[in-house]
Amino acid sequence: MKHFASLTAIAFLSLAACSSGPEEPSATASASADVEDIATEAPSADASEAAPVAAPAAVLGLEGLGDLKIGKPVPKGSTWAERGAQTSDACRTVSSPEYPGVYAIVEDGAVRRITLGQNSKVKLAEGIGVGATEKEVQGWFAGFRSEPHKYESAPAKYLTAPNARPGESALRFEIKSDGRVGLIHVGEMPVLAYVEGCA
Template sequence: MRNLSPALILAVALAACSSEPESPNSAAPVDATTEATEGATVPAATPTPLSSPTPVASPTAAPTPAETPAPGKTLALEGLGALRIGEAVPRGSGWAERGAQIDEGCRTVSSPAFPGVYAIVTEGKVRRITVGQRSDVKLVEGIRVGSSEQAVRQWFGGFRAEPHKYEDRPAKYLTAPNAASGDPAVRFEIGQDGKVSLIHVGTMPVLAYVEGCA
């Protein structure tokens, strides 16, 4: 073999070094906006702002009845059990006139099955049902005699307040704003203790009577 000169050997070595592939361990440029986590590239964390985000309005939750009325013990705009506003007293229902009646044109009826409750009848039809003391009858909302005025207003906002005829403030009447429409409506009597003393359901003008048939 022909002897190579030292200069030629050096030139060959330099050429071989410059043609080697790049090492797999060579560091690649890293994007400033990303960081590697277990081989996966994920966005870099964004700093949490110190100010609170804009609040998202949530719907107002309806109040929950404190207690569900027992079947047959629920007073509604339509009436109470078989006793219906705007209809005659049903035969065989247990509702009947009891005690002295002061007006031939206006009668009151009651039932042993509903102590503390009476109804006013005019022209042969039920015009109002009143729930008083000793009664366990409730509205579907759970409001009953003894409930607070605050509980009433929670369910029945916008009711018209009027001074009570026989009791000093804060006693009052709270009447549905649509009572004058001729449709059945609700009226509460609030005592001086701030609690419901009577609940009336019926049609005007009988709904606003303050002494039974008067």
């Protein structure tokens, strides 16, 4: 009986200790509060610096640019359209106000090449854009075939991916006589190598 009374007293004291004083939040409640505090804080400078520099749509890849895809028709309802450039039944060029300095060549109803020109801010995933040096290009794309430029004297040249062939999307650079990239093309041969739009 004495033993039972001691146990009761210990249980009572334990209960009193648990309920005395201000309530402390449980680990779960504390963690929830911390999450709420983090959620309501403004993003730090570090978070904004970690954001991507360019949206994926502003990157030219072997598959295309945004909704414009190599080997596919120009998407219906897109901003890509003929705008006073070369147009014929066999070959036409399209451009979009969303991508200044960029045009595409369409043959047989499908996009065969996309070209980045002088005013384009679009770049390749590697960060290479119009105005990059030949050295920067060679740093990423060693082994490209070199051919003399049709209209400019050396060191102007064309640098073309070794896998450039019909039915396979490839990359081609036009290096100007100042040693900088003047144009970047992605597309399928033989359209990839056209030197004057549709020719």
